[in-house]
Amino acid sequence: MEYSGNITATPPHQFKEKNLWQRFWSRSNEKVGYLFILPAFTHLLIFLLIPLIFSLYLSFTNWRGPNPQNALFIGLENYQFLLGDRRFWDAMRNTAYYTLLYVPGSMIVSLLIALVMNQKLKGIYLFRTLFFMPVISSWVAVSIIWITLLDPQVGILNYVLQELGLPSVNWLGDPSTAMIAIVIIAIWKSVGFQMVIWLAGLQGIPVELHEAAQIDGANRRQSFFRITLPLLAPTTFFLAITGVIGSFQVFSPIYVITGGGPRGSTDVVVYHIYTRAFEAYDMGYAASQAWVLFAVIFAATLIQVWYRRHQGEGSLF
């Protein structure tokens, strides 16, 4: 079978001495590969690469509305204005607040569930299916359900709080709790996903390690903090970074549930950019905001790439 390949298709390394042009027109018929990737490449070019460059150009103009009339190149003016734009930095701060609550919150809750799931109990598949229902559900439908659950007068959540003897909360109407409510919904929606990732990480830890630790007299707590947690580091890192990236992109629940309110307390950065670009039609300026967001997300992505290289794992990049 080693030889069969050389009859019609010649491996490329045999052409090394020829120049690019000769290689291109050489006997190998695999140039047809260009045709195979042509549709995908054309699509990438028109709907991603060109928009990317266009977006950078936009951020240096005062482009307003969908038509390019009167769009002037204004250099760095958008970025200068952005530095002093309080509303933008408020949105950034709100996003950071969301991230600080959501990322550790969702990771801890999902890890706890995964640890229980990892106990080799029966019926795990049923539970996994149920925990995954919010993950696959549409954000709009989920948001609408939660609006009714969080209703200050007749909502189930406040009913439960009152039954427990706790004061009821005006979740979405109070600027100090609205973001917390959004985070609770987001955690509820995503723990199933994170739990599956944790579970995969947990199942990758050899049982022998825990058995050996037990023989050496380690208790469960020691075994968790000294063995499980360190060995889960790649999973922890993955979930933390993707959690941060996802947090900076949150849009749908804000759009449906709060519209950035009350009093701007849930105006997160993507929602802010959306209103700037598509409600105020201030597209040039909104593009410059998007590039600042890109810088934040890119930094997080680079940390992840660096970490994966560091770990020597096979990875996307």
Added chain:
Amino acid sequence: MNSRKDTPLQIITKILGYLVLILVALTMVIPFIWMVTTSLKQPNSAFAYPPQLLPTEIDFRNYEMLFTLVPFGRYFINTLIVTALTVVGQLIITSLAAYGFARLHFIGRDTLFVIFLATMMVPYQVTLIPLFLIVFGLGWINTYTGLIVPAISSVFGIFLLRQAFMGVPRDYQEAARIDGASEFRIYWRIFLPLNGPALATLAVFAFMGTWTDLLWPLLIARTPEMRTLELGLAYFNSSTSAFRQTNWPLMMAASVIVMLPVLLVYIFAQRYFVRGISLSGVKG
């Protein structure tokens, strides 16, 4: 693994474990039960206090109203058209590219592949505004074309299928070539049939993503006739809607209609979905 009997401590741990899981399961499921039962109530009883999780009445009139008061049937058909064409488009375009990248040698292939992968780092918000302007310039606002074409390829899909195609033994390809099959024929008759599970995984992901997309339809659909379900539901709840505060049962019925197809696909295609999660997950 339990050939020996559990000790009392292990039994207690197990019971505690089940209690935790049941509690979490209730938290996950109660909002959905609330959605379904509320959708069967009459407007007044939806506001009963204490809240009634189980309905005292069963009334399908809300579902009827959805299709008479609001063009929900139209939303459904729009979503079906957009989702179906997007999924089919993604399957064709990404599998072609995946075959090129996985099994054909041509100059610049690896460089091109790196360019594709690098674009996955770009968050969609950065390209959203120019993408809208391009679609506007093409005259695709408020059209199916505008809803579908920007989404008919996916770098994630190319990556996923390339991984799968690389696992097909070389001999199959070589043997077919000796028999005189063209590369397209090899792709069509050997690689696609052999990679059903990977294609199904991609299809499930594309379906879920398109069916529940909000932002793009929000920008493209300008008239009610072009709205998708997700967008129609969002407008239903918007501040200008007459139902937002007053008619929970109707809104819940709408939510059920939006969610049902996704839940059905999930239940029947669960293994492909979990496979996709683990592919996109830690081990990349």
